[in-house]
Amino acid sequence: METELISKKELLDLTDISYGQLYRWKRKMLIPEDWFIRKSTFTGQETFFPKEKILNRIEKIKNMKEGASLDELADILSPAPADFQIERKALSGGKTVSSIALDLYEQIYGRQDVYTFLDVFYMYLTEKMLKAGEISAEEGKIALSTLSEHSTSFQGQQSELIFIRKLGSSSCLLVSIPNKIAFDKGTKIVSRLKIADCTEEFKTKLVNEGITDGTTNDE
Numbered sequence: 062m063e064t065e066l067i068s069k070k071e072l073l074d075l076t077d078i079s080y081g082q083l084y085r086w087k088r089k090m091l092i093p094e095d096w097f098i099r100k101s102t103f104t105g106q107e108t109f110f111p112k113e114k115i116l117n118r119i120e121k122i123k124n125m126k127e128g129a130s131l132d133e134l135a136d137i138l139s140p141a142p143a144d145f146q147i148e149r150k151a152l153s154g155g156k157t158v159s160s161i162a163l164d165l166y167e168q169i170y171g172r173q174d175v176y177t178f179l180d181v182f183y184m185y186l187t188e189k190m191l192k193a194g195e196i197s198a199e200e201g202k203i204a205l206s207t208l209s210e211h212s213t214s215f216q217g218q219q220s221e222l223i224f225i226r227k228l229g230s231s232s233c234l235l236v237s238i239p240n241k242i243a244f245d246k247g248t249k250i251v252s253r254l255k256i257a258d259c260t261e262e263f264k265t266k267l268v269n270e271g272i273t274d275g276t277t278n279d280e
Contacts, residue, residue, distance in 0.1 A: 066100075066112055067110050090138075096115055147175070147180075157181065159192075165198060166184050186204065189259070219256075220235055220238060221253060223236060
């Protein structure tokens with residue numbers, strides 16, 4: 062299905078932001094360069110945007126900018142994971158990720174004193190599915206293994222984590238977006254997570270918890 066576009070003029074009118082704000086956010090990389098789409102019209106060249114994505118992004122920026130600087134927002138909204146590590150003692154209280162998600166990860170990879178951003182992000186994704194009642198703890202291990210072993214090959218790409226089940230057997234897939242996937246009739250899609258959306262959500266959670274460099278503000 063073709064992506065619905067919105068013109069720059071319509072966007073500015075609809076969101077009540079200025080031309081200067083829009084391009085300042087672009088310079089700060091709050092809005093991806095490839096969302097600025099130049100197209101020929103009867104009046105000449107005009108700029109358009111993917112409508113749903115840009116409206117959601119501007120709403121998110123407007124909601125968050127009172128409590129964070131533009132640089133902090135750029136880190137939250139950037140597609141690449143933040144470049145810092147998180148100490149285990151900052152996780153052990155179960156605030157950032159649950160003790161269940163942490164335990165599942167350590168059953169597979171062992172206990173560590175320090176975890177990378179990606180390690181904890183994989184726990185976070187698994188916990189989302191566990192909390193939603195979509196997967197069991199054992200299936201959580203499948204998700205963690207899939208993410209740990211394959212997600213780095215999808216860096217720089219839009220991707221999804223898809224968990225499926227058929228006749229009691231479970232599988233987990235990482236797929237690039239856009240994609241078209243078809244399964245046989247007996248296969249059930251039990252969970253489908255967009256990695257970019259979950260990354261933003263997780264980074265926002267870290268900022269709200271005061272975790273910006275691997276430690277909490279109250280340590």
